[in-house]
Amino acid sequence: MLTPKRFIHSLETARIAERLAKIHSVDPDRAYLAGLIHDCLRDSSVSRIKKIAGREFVNIEREAMKIAPLYHSFGAPAAARKIFGIRDRGILSAVKYHTTGSVKMGKLAGIVYVADYIAGFRGTGSAGRVRKLAEDKNKLDMAVRMAAGGKIKYLRKNKKEVHGNTVLLYTRDIPEKRKMSGK
Numbered sequence: 592m593l594t595p596k597r598f599i600h601s602l603e604t605a606r607i608a609e610r611l612a613k614i615h616s617v618d619p620d621r622a623y624l625a626g627l628i629h630d631c632l633r634d635s636s637v638s639r640i641k642k643i644a645g646r647e648f649v650n651i652e653r654e655a656m657k658i659a660p661l662y663h664s665f666g667a668p669a670a671a672r673k674i675f676g677i678r679d680r681g682i683l684s685a686v687k688y689h690t691t692g693s694v695k696m697g698k699l700a701g702i703v704y705v706a707d708y709i710a711g712f713r714g715t716g717s718a719g720r721v722r723k724l725a726e727d728k729n730k731l732d733m734a735v736r737m738a739a740g741g742k743i744k745y746l747r748k749n750k751k752e753v754h755g756n757t758v759l760l761y762t763r764d765i766p767e768k769r770k771m772s773g774k
C-alpha cells in the first residue's frame with residue numbers, strides 16, 4: 592500500500608507527532624496513530640481511492656477542489672474508518688486536514704499538520720523553525736501558521752495550485768500573531 596520511502600516518512604511523522612502531543616497535553620498514542628496512517632492513501636491511484644471511499648468520493652472530490660494530489664488527504668478518513676476501523680473523530684480530522692490544514696483543526700490535527708511538515712521538509716530551515724515553535728507549549732498555532740505559509744511558498748514556487756483552506760489558515764488573525772508583532 593505504501594512505498595518504503597512513504598512508510599519511513601509515516602513513521603517519522605508519527606514519532607514527531609507523539610513527541611509534540613506530550614508537550615501540548617494531547618494523548619500521544621492518538622497522535623502517533625494519526626501520524627502513522629495519515630498518508631495511507633498517498634501511493635494509491637484515484638480509482639483505488641474511489642473504490643475505498645465509495646459514495647463518499649463525490650465529497651472528497653468537492654472538498655479537494657478537484658486537486659488530485661489532495662484526494663489522499665480528504666479520502667484518509669474513509670480509509671481510516673473502513674480499513675483500520677478508527678472512529679476517533681480527532682484522528683479522522685487530523686488525517687483529513689494533514690495536507691491543506693484548516694481553521695477548524697483542533698490541537699491533535701494541528702500537531703499532525705506540523706509533524707507532517709517537519710518530516711516532509713526535513714533538513715530545511717523552515718522545518719527547523721516550525722519545529723522550534725511547535726515545541727513551545729504556547730506556540731502551536733504559530734507553528735501551524737508558519738507551516739501553512741511554507742506550503743504556500745513551496746506550491747507557488749513549483750507552480751502548483753494552493754487550496755483555499757491553506758490560504759485561510761495562513762491569513763487568519765490569531766492571538767499569537769498579535770503577540771508576534773507586539774513583543
Ligand SMILES: [Fe+2]
Pocket residue numbers: 629630633663664689690
Ligand atoms: Fe500526505
Ligand SMILES: [Fe+2]
Pocket residue numbers: 600604629630707711
Ligand atoms: Fe505526509
